[in-house]
Amino acid sequence: MQAQLQKLTELTAEIADLNHANALLGWDQHVYMPPGGAEERGNMMGTLGKLAHEKFTSEEMGKLLADLKTHLPELDADGDTYRLISVTARDYEKSTCVPPEFIAEQAQVTAMAQQAWVEARTKSDFSIFCPHLEKVVELNQRFVTFFPPADHPYDTLLDTYEPGMKTAEVKAIFDGLRPLQVELLRAISQRPQVEDAFMHLDYDEKTMWDFSVEVATAFGYDWKRGRQDPTAHPFCQSIGPDDVRITSRWVPELPYALLFGTMHETGHALYEQGVDHSWNRTALESGASLGIHESQSRMWENQVGRSRAFWEHFYPRLQERFKTQLGNVSLDQFYRGINRVQPSCIRVEADEATYNLHIMLRLELEIAMLEGSVAIKDLPEIWNAKMQDYLGIVPPDDARGVLQDVHWSGGMLGYFSTYALGNLISAQLWEKFKSLNPELNNQLRQGDFSALLAWLRGEIHQHGRKYQPQELVERVTGSKIDPAPYIIYLKEKYGEIYGL
């Protein structure tokens, strides 16, 4: 078996190298590539992706994994070797399910759909995107047929982003959560609004950038194994655990988006930088799922970065940099301002109290689309009705409604719920760590994040993809993904801010 493991390591290392190269090509594409390079960049990324796929789905790999799987009964099911084999085999089985012709067709359909979506959003005209979305849905309906039957076809889509997660579980979580979030939002809306005019003044970009670097450094981001660059859309890109880059966006009208965006991407980056080096160049070297990943980014952005304790340490530093804008703003006013709750049409601008409602709406529509229980042409109307229902507002146009997100045009159904799951998991982990470490708030007050990071490293980061998300959350907190801690967190936080 040692020789077979050695062979597996060699094969996956090459595949990882190709994927890392593609990750860098993607990073460069969004950060530094001149426009002329776009066409050949598409070729390069296509070729590298194809080679990685060919290598991973090769007969040699199939035979090797089949052989290795025969050894699983002899191994500790919680041990690294067992998991390396089983996770890689699971990836292999999923990769070999889908015929290459389907992948090619998907690439074509989504390339057209993305173009149409850009035009539709620009013109705020859903009819331009509608026929493409119909094809995307049809593709997704066909996609699930390549896999063994699941309890619900949507399970197969979810599994791509949140391995092992079931539609029934997500539905149950969200069904419990929705009335509580809607109720909280109604209660907040009855109370006097907090003041946040100071967030909309003129701020200097470089000063805000430098402050965000100071915060990322304090969080524990390792600059020797990463870097930060400006982009149109912020993201985190791992090119292997020792080269994990973040990007940030400066929008003069939203000066704090750079700061909180940096905290968010730093959260993702700390996860990737923290994966145990023994997983390097294996199938396990990344994060457990998008939901677990989002739990890390949201925790550093929200539980840490929007907490009063954090700002007790950092607010004087920020005030010092922005005397004009913040000289007359007290810590308390600042804290309330950055936590203002305000239902809005745009998901990516949503606050902590409304964000999940945007997700629930999308999840319900995705399930209905996949089931075929809704006509695609009716989506704008249903979208708006749900917005009214959950958030009490109706988008002024489809560009700010059903057309706002890129995901569906990219063929991705099943992705959105990971954002909300991330919120829930972040609160669940936060509650757990607070119970283990009652000094947490005092540590934040001192700008000391080392205990938090060490705990996340030990419990989450180091394991990479060793555990499935539900399993990981249960190992760490004692229960599966549970919305209760998030509701408690929201109620406590906003109860205090809005005097509920």
Add this chain to the structure above:
Amino acid sequence: MQAQLQKLTELTAEIADLNHANALLGWDQHVYMPPGGAEERGNMMGTLGKLAHEKFTSEEMGKLLADLKTHLPELDADGDTYRLISVTARDYEKSTCVPPEFIAEQAQVTAMAQQAWVEARTKSDFSIFCPHLEKVVELNQRFVTFFPPADHPYDTLLDTYEPGMKTAEVKAIFDGLRPLQVELLRAISQRPQVEDAFMHLDYDEKTMWDFSVEVATAFGYDWKRGRQDPTAHPFCQSIGPDDVRITSRWVPELPYALLFGTMHETGHALYEQGVDHSWNRTALESGASLGIHESQSRMWENQVGRSRAFWEHFYPRLQERFKTQLGNVSLDQFYRGINRVQPSCIRVEADEATYNLHIMLRLELEIAMLEGSVAIKDLPEIWNAKMQDYLGIVPPDDARGVLQDVHWSGGMLGYFSTYALGNLISAQLWEKFKSLNPELNNQLRQGDFSALLAWLRGEIHQHGRKYQPQELVERVTGSKIDPAPYIIYLKEKYGEIYGL
């Protein structure tokens, strides 16, 4: 044959994609990679290089090229199809000559040699590098045995960088050139030295950077298909003809190095940006040879960028930016200053009149090393004697002597002469174009480089690797590489500056 050509295009396109990806990995490594990424970057580049090599030396490729070669007699030997087949087949034959075990051994030896060279240069202690250089030479001696016997074993090394070039040709060129260059240098040294104190004042980096961008733009560098970034060592990197990047270096003590370095790299970039798009993703998409490439970079740096006509247009603009430093420096003083001849120990800092002498010295040593007619341990002594002989100076230590260049530690013998050949070719092309276009100087005086660029595009750039260097030079100028125009150019230029 059409189906076979189509297949060839598909295969080489994938290989080109891999090579382009590797080019970007290399660019990023020198420009933006955080230090932690170094180890995995080595893995990534190794894997991509190996895959490209495997694909290119595959049986499928061998069979396909063998079949295509049978059609050559039916084709026009100057036509694109003929050349596509013959150049690719030639590359294939060269790639399949060398056993993979040798390539692996070479990688190991040079990795060690480079480390040793860094230490040896830092300590200025040749004995640290000596045993590694012995191995490098031994590797090169073995390398040539894999190829069909040549007139001289050094031919095989030359051929890697300067396809088709013979040692006897290079020797004949340099043997004719050396006494003339030595004589010119002696004559210059008898004359009063020109003043260049203004070049060693404090200059502002950003202002010089902006000016260098203005010059590169005027030359015709297409910023939509390129970009410029700061690095420790300037270079040009093509990631395909539509993404050709240059880098520049700021050294406060040598403020003009950034400007002339940018002109030089722009010259390389104009070549790569000018290759005909029909060669995209084929074996022919790059430059004909290192010597031809260097002819382009040196022409834009020297024949253009160090000419009086160029500065008649640009000097007022530079003066405007640097009033303090240049306010009292006349155009004539400036022109003389930037063309000051001063023998120095370091090749990369050498002026036009001394540069080739540095190369001749290296070529003679390389041939002697390969022939085994010199003991490696005696190199420092021989180096210094030749420096005295050709340049009239002796390096104060080996760091500034035999240890100054990285090439040998990287296993590269045969590379250096391409720099000098580039100088010669640049003068030869320049002379030809002046004869065709008597208005050239007037165009330069107006900052108009469009006629020059259009001619280079048509005669050199568009062809990519279609022609071998000697063939290309002969097609354009009517004769093979010839040192006479360079000597005439030097004598005219320095005769005027130094009043010879």
